[in-house]
Amino acid sequence: MARPLLWLALLCASLTFTASAAIHLELIHVDAKENRTVAERMRRATERTRRRLASMVDVTAPVHWVETQYIAEYLIGDPPQQAEAIIDTGSNLVWTQCSACGAAGGCFSQNLFYYDPSRSSTIRPVACNDTACALGSETRCTSGNKTCAVLTAYGAGAIAGALGTEVFTFGSQNVSLAFGCIIATKITPGSLDGASGIIGLGRGALSLVSQLGETKFSYCLTPYFSDAVNTSHLFVGASAALSGNAPVTSVPFVKNPNDLVFGTFYYLPLAGITVGKTKLDVPATAFDLRQVASGQWAGTFIDSGSPFTSLVDVAYQALRAELARQLGASVVPPPAGTRRFDLCVAAAQRDASKLVPPLVLHFGSGGGGGASDLVVPPENYWGPVDDTTACMVVFSSAGPNTTLPTNETTIIGNYMQQNMHLLYDLGSGVLSFQTADCSTM
Ligand SMILES: *[C@@H]1O[C@H](CO)[C@@H](O)[C@H](O)[C@H]1NC(C)=O
Ligand SMILES: *[C@@H]1O[C@H](CO)[C@@H](O)[C@H](O)[C@H]1NC(C)=O
Ligand SMILES: *[C@@H]1O[C@H](CO)[C@@H](O)[C@H](O)[C@H]1NC(C)=O
Ligand SMILES: *[C@@H]1O[C@H](CO)[C@@H](O)[C@H](O)[C@H]1NC(C)=O
Ligand SMILES: *[C@@H]1O[C@H](CO)[C@@H](O)[C@H](O)[C@H]1NC(C)=O
Ligand SMILES: *[C@@H]1O[C@H](CO)[C@@H](O)[C@H](O)[C@H]1NC(C)=O
Numbered sequence: 047m048a049r050p051l052l053w054l055a056l057l058c059a060s061l062t063f064t065a066s067a068a069i070h071l072e073l074i075h076v077d078a079k080e081n082r083t084v085a086e087r088m089r090r091a092t093e094r095t096r097r098r099l100a101s102m103v104d105v106t107a108p109v110h111w112v113e114t115q116y117i118a119e120y121l122i123g124d125p126p127q128q129a130e131a132i133i134d135t136g137s138n139l140v141w142t143q144c145s146a147c148g149a150a151g152g153c154f155s156q157n158l159f160y161y162d163p164s165r166s167s168t169i170r171p172v173a174c175n176d177t178a179c180a181l182g183s184e185t186r187c188t189s190g191n192k193t194c195a196v197l198t199a200y201g202a203g204a205i206a207g208a209l210g211t212e213v214f215t216f217g218s219q220n221v222s223l224a225f226g227c228i229i230a231t232k233i234t235p236g237s238l239d240g241a242s243g244i245i246g247l248g249r250g251a252l253s254l255v256s257q258l259g260e261t262k263f264s265y266c267l268t269p270y271f272s273d274a275v276n277t278s279h280l281f282v283g284a285s286a287a288l289s290g291n292a293p294v295t296s297v298p299f300v301k302n303p304n305d306l307v308f309g310t311f312y313y314l315p316l317a318g319i320t321v322g323k324t325k326l327d328v329p330a331t332a333f334d335l336r337q338v339a340s341g342q343w344a345g346t347f348i349d350s351g352s353p354f355t356s357l358v359d360v361a362y363q364a365l366r367a368e369l370a371r372q373l374g375a376s377v378v379p380p381p382a383g384t385r386r387f388d389l390c391v392a393a394a395q396r397d398a399s400k401l402v403p404p405l406v407l408h409f410g411s412g413g414g415g416g417a418s419d420l421v422v423p424p425e426n427y428w429g430p431v432d433d434t435t436a437c438m439v440v441f442s443s444a445g446p447n448t449t450l451p452t453n454e455t456t457i458i459g460n461y462m463q464q465n466m467h468l469l470y471d472l473g474s475g476v477l478s479f480q481t482a483d484c485s486t487m
């Protein structure tokens with residue numbers, strides 16, 4: 047609904063637009079690129095999930111803090127400057143740190159030079175009275191300001207800067223996008239793993255997919271722990287499509303009734319969970335999208351920007367207990383010095399995949415009728431913690447540092463999405479997925 051508005055706004059600013067962009071981005075797993083050991087990667091990913099959970103606390107803006115591992119390289123401006131972004135379906139804004147950061151001294155360090163708007167002939171500030179400035183909760187204008195400010199507060203930090211438009215080059219495609227030129231970041235150090243910023247793919251009007259006026263995108267993420275540095279893929283627009291013979295499962299998105307204008311998350315109708323042959327005894331309402339406090343909504347959403355899955359506590363406890371029962375004598379205590387792991391077996395990851403049963407997420411069709419299943423193989427919810435121990439990497443969303451609505455929310459993280467091609471069809475409101483070897487795409 048908001049899309050035509052932005053389209054109009056940008057046309058008003060007389061920008062050149064690619065009418066229909068088919069964008070293909072190659073994503074690199076940060077930890078693979080940096081050649082870290084398996085144990086280090088696991089520790090880092092767990093740490094990120096913890097921060098992500100803490101971050102949804104007291105979020106006044108409907109954008110939450112974002113940390114993930116899959117980054118895309120792109121060019122910005124004319125002449126082009128290099129930048130790297132984390133790809134995140136759990137937020138909207140497209141942003142990169144700008145050179146004024148250095149002067150202000152208020153940004154985190156990144157792998158590449160800060161983008162310098164003064165060296166680009168295509169940067170345009172967005173004025174306060176521009177429609178684009180009124181499209182998202184990430185921007186604001188106080189009276190007296192001429193340019194549209196970006197100011198977003200997260201639980202784990204905040205970013206500030208100005209909204210501009212600029213030419214982004216993804217592969218061979220140039221597109222003009224409204225983006226945040228960020229000059230102050232106050233966030234947990236290391237959160238972005240050296241990337242320059244974020245490309246948001248959420249439902250909001252300022253996300254990449256919304257700005258392009260596209261109604262679908264797809265991605266396929268290669269495994270975390272493979273030794274090969276194989277690129278993952280993101281397709282936006284016409285090139286986003288599933289292919290091959292693997293069966294396709296479709297699940298309708300759940301629309302947040304409170305979220306129609308500035309919504310961000312892709313909620314799903316999770317109805318139940320089976321592990322091995324046992325259906326967990328959890329009321330379906332535990333996963334439902336519902337208002338848990340004034341203006342605060344909890345539910346189940348899928349997120350490319352969260353490493354691990356977090357389940358509402360009642361489901362987590364049921365899963366843990368049932369798996370412990372099925373694994374019996376194979377269960378060992380978590381290795382000394384690790385935190386958060388709650389269920390482990392003495393086995394290398396390869397062998398753990400033989401011990402641990404698959405997990406099945408059952409989705410309701412939303413309108414009655416049949417259900418759809420996401421079958422999660424062991425390697426997509428268990429991980430190697432050291433050479434001889436594998437642990438479950440699904441966590442409880444409740445905890446000492448999480449409050450409403452986070453502690454009542456289920457987030458399906460990207461570890462569960464490895465080697466799966468997921469198509470977000472926003473036009474028909476359906477998520478489709480199939481298993482895939484993402485490295486061969
Ligand atoms: C990664 O590290 C391993 C062991 O330290 C080494 O054998 C390998 O060559 C490294 N790979 C790259 C791409 O640097
Ligand atoms: C894309 O942008 C780059 C850098 O601004 C420029 O060199 C190139 O000519 C542009 N290509 C198109 C098709 O506009
Ligand atoms: C925004 O305000 C400026 C004057 O400050 C005016 O020239 C311009 O037409 C306005 N633009 C819109 C879209 O209202
Ligand atoms: C907006 O205006 C206020 C007061 O006029 C000023 O304090 C603030 O720095 C301005 N923000 C930006 C981003 O220009
Ligand atoms: C995956 O990466 C490895 C080395 O990094 C390479 O040898 C292999 O060909 C890649 N696989 C595909 C399908 O591209
Ligand atoms: C909770 O937050 C406190 C204060 O920020 C911190 O010291 C503690 O480590 C956190 N606990 C967990 C389990 O993250």
Ligand SMILES: *[C@@H]1O[C@H](CO)[C@@H](O)[C@H](O)[C@H]1NC(C)=O
Pocket residue numbers: 359444445448449450453454
């Ligand atoms: C979530 O936090 C609220 C307080 O913020 C608390 O009342 C509620 O019991 C918590 N829910 C869970 C499942 O821990």
